[in-house]
Amino acid sequence: xxxxxQMEGPVTLSEEAxxxxxxxxxxxxxxxxxWYVQYPGEGLQLLLKATKADDKGSNKGFEATYRKETxxxxxxxxxxxxxxxxxxxxxxxxxDSNYQLIWGAGTKLIIKP
Amino acid sequence: xxGVTQTPKFQVLKTGQSMTLQCAQDMNHEYMSWYRQDPGMxxxxxxxxxGAGITDQGEVPNGYNVSRSxxxxxxxxxxxxxxxxxxxxxxxxxxxxxxxxxxxxxxNGTRLTVT
Numbered sequence: 001x002x003x004x005x006q007m008e009g010p011v012t013l014s015e016e017a018x019x020x021x022x023x024x025x026x027x028x029x030x031x032x033x034x035w036y037v038q039y040p041g042e043g044l045q046l047l048l049k050a051t052k053a054d055d056k057g058s059n060k061g062f063e064a065t066y067r068k069e070t071x072x073x074x075x076x077x078x079x080x081x082x083x084x085x086x087x088x089x090x091x092x093x094x095x096d097s098n099y100q101l102i103w104g105a106g107t108k109l110i111i112k113p
Numbered sequence: 114x115x116g117v118t119q120t121p122k123f124q125v126l127k128t129g130q131s132m133t134l135q136c137a138q139d140m141n142h143e144y145m146s147w148y149r150q151d152p153g154m155x156x157x158x159x160x161x162x163x164g165a166g167i168t169d170q171g172e173v174p175n176g177y178n179v180s181r182s183x184x185x186x187x188x189x190x191x192x193x194x195x196x197x198x199x200x201x202x203x204x205x206x207x208x209x210x211x212x213x214x215x216x217x218x219x220x221n222g223t224r225l226t227v228t
Contacts, residue, residue, distance in 0.1 A: 042222075043205075100158060103155040
């Protein structure tokens, strides 16, 4: 069945550091891929998405590229801020899961000033 | 701009008690769902609904009931609370499930502790 694997956290970085959070998936066909973010005390919100191979989703300085050959959708940001501290979830949606989202376990990001 | 509203924010129950977690959305979304979030396990789908009068089970439905009498409301009922149901519960809605063009909108969660 479909699944999503994320790197374990927490990930701790200094402000202005480069961020990568790894996400790989297993799915049949061509699922849509998502990154959601959860700030402390809040619900999740969509950060970015991509629907086909080589698509790049981007938002708030974050980017992720849909890599079909490596079944990956790694999240990157060139210079993180303290306000980026949150939990990041990778997820996929496909026809064979009736478009229910399949979630990774989440990666907690801590940015120190 | 209410979006998805969940009540209560916090709840403590004793084993065997029942309660209802409320969820309401004002975006006229057809799809609504309940998740639980546990450390290291991400989000797990409990129940979902694709429209008023229609509900279906998710990955972890045991011990929970839902109903969908209106488009706006999707309450989650715990029939007889157990310590294993200690978790953070999120309600989410969208216009069309979790598909590319209709991302999920989440409430702020209910933190439930069962002693």
